[in-house]
Amino acid sequence: MKIIEKSLNGIVIIKSNVFKDNRGVFIKTYHKEFFEKNNLDSEFRESFFSVSKKNVIRGMHFQTPPDEHAKLVYCAYGKILDVVVDIRKNSPTYGQFYSIELTQDNGKIIYIPKGFAHGFKSLTDNSVVIYLTTKEYSPKNDSGIRWDSFGFDWEIENPIISNRDKDFLPLSKFDSPFIYEDK
Numbered sequence: 239m240k241i242i243e244k245s246l247n248g249i250v251i252i253k254s255n256v257f258k259d260n261r262g263v264f265i266k267t268y269h270k271e272f273f274e275k276n277n278l279d280s281e282f283r284e285s286f287f288s289v290s291k292k293n294v295i296r297g298m299h300f301q302t303p304p305d306e307h308a309k310l311v312y313c314a315y316g317k318i319l320d321v322v323v324d325i326r327k328n329s330p331t332y333g334q335f336y337s338i339e340l341t342q343d344n345g346k347i348i349y350i351p352k353g354f355a356h357g358f359k360s361l362t363d364n365s366v367v368i369y370l371t372t373k374e375y376s377p378k379n380d381s382g383i384r385w386d387s388f389g390f391d392w393e394i395e396n397p398i399i400s401n402r403d404k405d406f407l408p409l410s411k412f413d414s415p416f417i418y419e420d421k
């Protein structure tokens with residue numbers, strides 16, 4: 239495992255060794271000591287996955303305080319375009335986004351700290367996306383902003399989206415509870 243990229247003062251891209259043989263692939267996705275050494279939150283408390291058809295967009299999600307959490311995200315089957323946007327007030331990169339392809343065999347894992355909205359577009363049928371989060375799911379503080387409200391070009395006409403995701407406020411109307419802290 240190694241860090242191959244950092245972005246927007248908090249986003250970290252981890253690359254894991256991809257062991258390929260005649261059976262398939264093997265990829266390690268979490269190593270507590272590695273996270274501690276690199277000052278990343280490592281106390282993950284829940285894990286879940288979703289399966290998405292091609293052209294599904296899920297996002298842009300986060301939990302608000304006091305249930306805000308860091309997330310670790312990777313794609314165990316298929317291929318996705320993962321997207322994050324900085325929603326920390328006073329952040330020098332507020333409103334800026336970052337995107338990366340995560341696939342079943344590129345070994346890439348994205349670490350998303352508190353204060354970012356997260357979403358993705360599924361590039362294949364049955365994309366399996368796995369998450370680890372540092373705080374339990376909190377329906378009342380589970381929130382989001384509109385996927386098409388922060389300038390990112392998703393390169394898609396009619397994505398498949400949940401009703402909940404369609405109803406989120408655009409970033410411009412969202413009063414963010416997250417404040418950037420210079421570390």
Ligand SMILES: Cc1cn([C@H]2C[C@H](O)[C@@H](COP(=O)(O)OP(=O)(O)O[C@H]3O[C@@H](C)C(=O)[C@@H](O)[C@H]3O)O2)c(=O)[nH]c1=O
Pocket residue numbers: 286288296297298299300356357358369375400402
């Ligand atoms: C996230 C979550 C959802 N649920 C329930 C709520 C709902 O009935 C059903 C599906 O939830 P959602 O529609 O929110 O699923 P989805 O839109 O896939 O939500 C996910 O999107 C991506 C982009 C993320 O970053 C994740 O953290 C998560 O917010 O599962 C839980 O019970 N526990 C959970 O932890």
